[in-house]
Amino acid sequence: MVNIRNLDPSASPLDYYGSELRRLREEAGLNQPQLGKILFCTASLIGQIETAKKVPTREFSERLDAALMTSGSFSRLVGLVLRSQLPxxxxxxxxxxxxxxxxxxxxxxxxxxxxxxxxxxxxxxxxxxxxxxxxxxxxxxxxxxxxxxxxxxxxxxxxxxxxxxxxxxxxxxxxxxxxxxxxxxxxxxxxxxxxxxxxxxxxxxxxxxxxxxxxxxxxxxxxxxxxxxxxxxxxxxxxxxxxxxxxxxxxxxxxxxxxxxxxxxxxxxxxxxxxxxxx
CATH class of the missing domain: 3.30.870 (Endonuclease; Chain A)
Incomplete structure (x- = not known):
């Protein structure tokens, strides 16, 4: 089942990443399974990242930029996301x-x-x-x-x-x-x-x-x-x-x-x- 939990993009870098992923995926007319197929990952992983339940990797972000043609936006953002996981x-x-x-x-x-x-x-x-x-x-x-x-x-x-x-x-x-x-x-x-x-x-x-x-x-x-x-x-x-x-x-x-x-x-x-x- 697709998780439609709403995020507050201002809550954290991880929440902002997830909300942007959902927004741009939907703008591209792709559902989670379709994007997952393009990225060689599961729809579940897409859903977990979109709902800030899982932290994206730099490799995932680079593939995402290529798939959605976002000019490196997610590759730049993932550094903030990862840093936010530090104590x-x-x-x-x-x-x-x-x-x-x-x-x-x-x-x-x-x-x-x-x-x-x-x-x-x-x-x-x-x-x-x-x-x-x-x-x-x-x-x-x-x-x-x-x-x-x-x-x-x-x-x-x-x-x-x-x-x-x-x-x-x-x-x-x-x-x-x-x-x-x-x-x-x-x-x-x-x-x-x-x-x-x-x-x-x-x-x-x-x-x-x-x-x-x-x-x-x-x-x-x-x-x-x-x-x-x-x-x-x-x-x-x-x-x-x-x-x-x-x-x-x-x-x-x-x-x-x-x-x-x-x-x-x-x-x-x-x-x-x-x-x-x-x-």
């Missing part, structure tokens, strides 16, 4: 992350989101969000599109060695994740360094943090607590945390030695030498 406290940061020209982050517990594989992200997000897992994983993967832009941001990442040893998901998930990190070793705009255990006390002991720099706007410092994030552009905070990050980079292994440690941990802890990975 509310994180959405403002994600917007800043997408605009930044330079990102420098220290991560004490997990691989930074922009460098996570889909399987690793699924294992992380599935701990507390099993009911919305597909949507949240899609949103996290969509964040990574900024690394593939014509002019991507510079991304410097310092990972605590604990990140390599903490098994997230299965051993295979970890092998693939660490191989993915190795794929960035020669990337022109991404630098991954490992802060080894032997460093002892260091400026990152208070927790993970990220510094964002922009072409025209003030720098931003971002950190998270258990259920909220905090951003500030206070000049003294930026000054202090920039020095902290410089010290972390100086204490971390070089790019080459970091790659060697990742390879060794993969081999000794997760089963075998990682194969080549393409970032």
């Amino acid at each position: 509310t406290c994180f959405q403002a940061y994600a917007e800043m992350e997408a605009r930044a020209t330079y990102l420098s982050t220290y991560q004490a517990q997990l691989v930074y989101g922009l460098l996570q594989t889909e399987e690793y992200a699924r294992a992380v997000l599935g701990v507390e969000n099993p009911g919305r897992l597909d949507e949240m994983v899609a949103a996290r993967m969509d964040r990574q599109r900024i690394l593939g832009r014509e002019h991507p941001p510079v991304l410097c990442v310092v990972l605590d060695e604990a990140v390599l040893h903490r098994q997230i998901g299965s051993a295979e998930v970890m092998r693939n994740q660490l191989a993915h990190l190795l794929g960035f070793r020669d990337h022109p705009w991404v630098q991954v360094q490992i802060l080894p255990f032997e460093v002892g006390q260091h400026p990152g002991l208070l927790g993970s943090f990220t510094l964002l720099r922009f072409d025209e706007d003030p720098d931003i410092f971002y950190t998270e607590s258990y259920d909220s994030g905090h951003m500030t552009a206070h000049s003294q905070v930026i000054r202090e945390r920039s020095v902290s990050y410089a010290r972390l980079q100086a204490s971390a292994l070089s790019r080459e030695d970091s790659a060697a440690l990742i390879e060794r941990v993969t081999r000794e802890r997760y089963g075998h030498q990682p194969g080549p990975a393409v970032a």
Whole structure:
């Protein structure tokens, strides 16, 4: 049965997407089964998206633009839809992350989101969000599109060695994740360094943090607590945390030695030498 639930297009990006899909489908004189046939999907999927019960993917949006000749409208809109699936406290940061020209982050517990594989992200997000897992994983993967832009941001990442040893998901998930990190070793705009255990006390002991720099706007410092994030552009905070990050980079292994440690941990802890990975 066709679902005719009315949507308020102003309620959310997902509701707006669904209402626009219905409006343009009807203008094209197509019912849900007919459009589904064109898009190689079920009429049920069309109905779920039109009623904001399911989040569209970027691939679906690109096919939809081609089918309805909408000049890329849905491909542009889906980015807002996916971002709206991120935790509310994180959405403002994600917007800043997408605009930044330079990102420098220290991560004490997990691989930074922009460098996570889909399987690793699924294992992380599935701990507390099993009911919305597909949507949240899609949103996290969509964040990574900024690394593939014509002019991507510079991304410097310092990972605590604990990140390599903490098994997230299965051993295979970890092998693939660490191989993915190795794929960035020669990337022109991404630098991954490992802060080894032997460093002892260091400026990152208070927790993970990220510094964002922009072409025209003030720098931003971002950190998270258990259920909220905090951003500030206070000049003294930026000054202090920039020095902290410089010290972390100086204490971390070089790019080459970091790659060697990742390879060794993969081999000794997760089963075998990682194969080549393409970032």
